[in-house]
Amino acid sequence: MSLFANVVARDLRLALRQRGDAVMVVLFFVLAAMLFPFAVGPEPNLLARLAAGVIWVTALLAVLLSLERLFLADFEDGSLELLVLAPGPLSLTVLAKVLAHWLTTGLPLIAAAPLIALLYNMDVSALPVLALAMLLGTPSLSLTGAVGAALTLGARRGGVLVPLLVLPLYIPVLIFGVAAIDATLAGLSARPHLLFLAAIFLVMLVVAPLAAAAALRQAVE
Amino acid sequence: MNMHRFANPGRFVRLAERILPWSGALAVLALAAGLYLSLFVSPADYQQGDSVRIMYVHVPAAWMALFVYTVIAAASASALIWRHPLADLVARASAPVGAGFTFLALATGSLWGKPMWGTWWVWDARLTSVLVLFFLYLGHMALSNAFDDQSRGNRAAAVLALVGFVNVPIIKFSVDWWSTLHQPASVMRLDGPTIHPSMLWPLLVMAVGFKLYYVSIMLLRVKSEVMAARLRARSMAAVEAT
Amino acid sequence: MEQVQTFLAMGGYGIFVWPAFALTAVILIGLLVTTLHRLHALQNDLSRLHDPRPAAAPAHMPEARP
Numbered sequence: 001m002s003l004f005a006n007v008v009a010r011d012l013r014l015a016l017r018q019r020g021d022a023v024m025v026v027l028f029f030v031l032a033a034m035l036f037p038f039a040v041g042p043e044p045n046l047l048a049r050l051a052a053g054v055i056w057v058t059a060l061l062a063v064l065l066s067l068e069r070l071f072l073a074d075f076e077d078g079s080l081e082l083l084v085l086a087p088g089p090l091s092l093t094v095l096a097k098v099l100a101h102w103l104t105t106g107l108p109l110i111a112a113a114p115l116i117a118l119l120y121n122m123d124v125s126a127l128p129v130l131a132l133a134m135l136l137g138t139p140s141l142s143l144t145g146a147v148g149a150a151l152t153l154g155a156r157r158g159g160v161l162v163p164l165l166v167l168p169l170y171i172p173v174l175i176f177g178v179a180a181i182d183a184t185l186a187g188l189s190a191r192p193h194l195l196f197l198a199a200i201f202l203v204m205l206v207v208a209p210l211a212a213a214a215a216l217r218q219a220v221e
Numbered sequence: 222m223n224m225h226r227f228a229n230p231g232r233f234v235r236l237a238e239r240i241l242p243w244s245g246a247l248a249v250l251a252l253a254a255g256l257y258l259s260l261f262v263s264p265a266d267y268q269q270g271d272s273v274r275i276m277y278v279h280v281p282a283a284w285m286a287l288f289v290y291t292v293i294a295a296a297s298a299s300a301l302i303w304r305h306p307l308a309d310l311v312a313r314a315s316a317p318v319g320a321g322f323t324f325l326a327l328a329t330g331s332l333w334g335k336p337m338w339g340t341w342w343v344w345d346a347r348l349t350s351v352l353v354l355f356f357l358y359l360g361h362m363a364l365s366n367a368f369d370d371q372s373r374g375n376r377a378a379a380v381l382a383l384v385g386f387v388n389v390p391i392i393k394f395s396v397d398w399w400s401t402l403h404q405p406a407s408v409m410r411l412d413g414p415t416i417h418p419s420m421l422w423p424l425l426v427m428a429v430g431f432k433l434y435y436v437s438i439m440l441l442r443v444k445s446e447v448m449a450a451r452l453r454a455r456s457m458a459a460v461e462a463t
Numbered sequence: 464m465e466q467v468q469t470f471l472a473m474g475g476y477g478i479f480v481w482p483a484f485a486l487t488a489v490i491l492i493g494l495l496v497t498t499l500h501r502l503h504a505l506q507n508d509l510s511r512l513h514d515p516r517p518a519a520a521p522a523h524m525p526e527a528r529p
Contacts, residue, residue, distance in 0.1 A: 147384055151377045155367035164363055165381060168356040169388050172395035179402060196398075200391060211384045214301065218376050252491075260484075265474060272476035278487040321490050329483040336479050434491060441498045448505040455512055 003088055004096045011100030014073075021069060022104045026112045029062040033116045044121045051120035052130070052181035058116075059109050059134070060141065060170050066105045067145040067162055070097060071216065075153045081220045090216060091209035098139075098146045098209070106138030126184045133180040133190070136197040137173045143201075143208035144169050150215035172200055230447040233307055237440040244437040251430030258423035266420075273420070275333040281428040283326040283347075285435060286354060289319030293361070294386035297379035307443070309375040310450075312382060313365055314442030318435055320358035326351050346400035350393050357385045371453070 015021055036054050037047060074080040083093050113134055114127055122130075148166035152158040180193035259277035266273035293312045300308035330348055331341045342348065365378035473480045 144384075147380070151364060151381055152367065154373070155364070155377075156369070157367065161360075161363055161367055164356070165360040168353050168360065168392070169385070171353060172388075172391050175395045175399045179399065182402075196395070203387065203391065207384060207387050211380050214380050215377060218373060218380075221373075256484075270476055271473035272479055274473070274476075274480050275483040278483055282487070318494060321494050325487055325490050328486055332479045332483045332486075336476055438494055438498055441502055445498065445502045445505055448502070448509055452505060452508055452512070455509075459512070 003086060004092055007083070007093055007096035008100045008103075011097055012103060015100065015104040021066065022108050025062050025066050025105045026108045028065060029058050029109055029112055030116065032058040032061060033119070048121045048123070051117055051122040052126075052178045052185075054120065055113050055116050055130070056137075056174050056177045059113070059138065060167070060174060062109060063105055063138065063141045063145055064163055064166060066101070067149045067166070068159065070101050070146055070149040071153055071219075072149070072158075075219060080153075080216065084216055084220050090213040094146060094150075094209045094212045094216065098142050098212075101146070102139050102142040106134075106142055109138060110134045122181075123185055126181050129184040129190045129194075130181055132194060133177045133197060136194060136201055137177045140173050140197070140201045140204045141170060143204040146212045147208050147215065150212040150219065153216070153219040173197065176200070230307055230310070230450070234444050234447055237444055241437060241440055244433050244440065248430055248433035248437050251426055251433055255423060255427035255430045258426055263420050263423045269337060272333060272336045275329055276420075277423050277427045279326060279329040279333055280424060281431040282322045282329060283351060284428060285431050286319060286323040286326050286351060288432070289315050289322060289435065290354065290357070290382075290386070290389070293319065293382050297382040297386075300376070300379045301383070309372070309379065310443050310446040311439065312379060313375055314439050314446055315435075316358060316362045316365065316378075318438055318442070320355065320362060322431070322435075323351060323355040323358055327355060344400065346397045349400065350396045353392050353396070354389070357389070361385070371450075 033054050036050065040046060040050070071080060074083065084090055086093065110131055113130055117127060117130060145162075145166055148162045148169075151165065152161045155161055176193045176196045180190040180197065183190045183193060255277065259274055263274070263277070265271045293315050296308040296312040296315070299305045300312065327348070330351070334343060334348075335341050361378050361381055364381055365374040368374040368377065471477055471481075
């Protein structure tokens with residue numbers, strides 16, 4: 001467990017030192033969401049209807065942009081080999097890195113989401129469900145993304161490959177994330193959608209660290 | 222690259238050469254019979270008219286799209302768990318064929334949808350899941366070709382195929398769920414659960430033809446992969462000898 | 464002649480039915496052709512390399528064209 005805590009602390013320290021990373025993710029999130037009113041027009045009712053979808057899609061893309069730094073720096077400076085050779089299960093180390101990644105991307109995104117909801121004139125009553133849905137959904141994004149990031153280490157055109165590998169797998173999170181908010185706005189229960197988000201999270205919590213660990217072993221072989 | 226890795230593939234190539242004449246001939250036979258049955262013998266649907274004939278290529282293609290992905294996942298699992306030297310090659314050889322079937326299912330579905338639904342595309346649950354499956358295939362192919370070291374690409378693609386396989390039911394389920402939330406006003410089901418025998422037979426013959434075609438092409442492609450691996454091993458040996 | 468025309472018309476659905484079958488043919492045959500092309504190219508490359516083990520490189524495969 002100490003290795004786990006060490007990896008989390010180290011990655012957080014690195015992320016905080018280059019403060020740019022987390023800030024850039026949030027900045028991208030807000031900027032990309034800001035583009036839609038220019039594209040579809042400023043009509044408040046239309047924007048309110050689009051709000052949930054825009055928040056989720058831009059959050060997916062923001063997470064996608066941040067995936068590269070998950071393993072690439074460690075891979076290039078050789079510290080990934082040390083992590084792979086370290087005693088204890090590698091999947092636990094992957095989980096630690098994913099946790100650090102989520103703390104520096106998912107969490108800031110959740111904090112920034114109400115701002116976009118406000119700009120999009122979304123009903124305030126849906127804000128708690130929005131936060132809860134993102135709290136359940138964004139860890140799955142980090143977990144799935146870790147698999148994509150690990151698989152493309154050392155690949156030609158790794159940067160363009162990751163979206164192709166990861167975005168199709170993000171679709172379920174997008175569907176239930178938006179559906180939870182839409183249900184709340186329609187006066188229905190968001191519970192089933194939130195439960196599905198939780199189920200997807202649990203599945204990925206098991207699958208993703210194993211797959212990413214296998215991929216990392218291949219990368220340093 | 223030691224030669225014992227190819228002892229097994231060598232035997233496979235000999236086996237493939239014995240199967241190929243049969244599978245190839247039967248595939249041609251079944252496809253020809255299926256074509257004849259679906260264009261001449263089977264009746265026009267009382268609702269959909271002659272456009273129902275598109276079903277005889279659309280449905281087998283869609284079945285194959287799923288079947289080939291299952292084959293890839295099974296091959297990937299045995300490549301990762303038992304390190305079977307051929308399994309990698311089967312997955313690698315199957316992916317473009319599966320992508321071809323998936324594209325075919327999408328394109329013929331679109332050609333069928335235009336007269337039936339009035340548009341080339343609807344965000345129907347089935348069409349949407351097949352579209353996602355197409356992207357899973359493309360990702361698999363791109364990843365397996367993204368490395369200078371071929372075997373690294375194969376193993377990375379194997380991990381991706383397994384992760385994808387776990388996700389396929391989740392994606393399918395979520396897309397079904399999503400589509401019932403946003404049901405278009407009147408969507409006509411393309412293929413109901415009940416189908417008249419006069420239409421079932423052409424469909425089954427065609428499906429058998431597609432499957433035999435896949436087996437033949439897959440064997441040919443695995444043979445190519447074995448040869449490519451031999452070629453790499455030999456040119457590496459030549460470099461080391463000089 | 465008239466029979467051929469009604470057959471080609473497919474009850475008015477000809478412009479959808481025929482492209483569907485044509486596309487199927489194009490993809491199935493296209494995959495076969497590229498597969499065979501690659502196989503022959505590899506066979507040539509292998510036989511061109513000097514090979515001390517003749518059994519490992521089959522010289523000719525007549526059944527490669529089903």
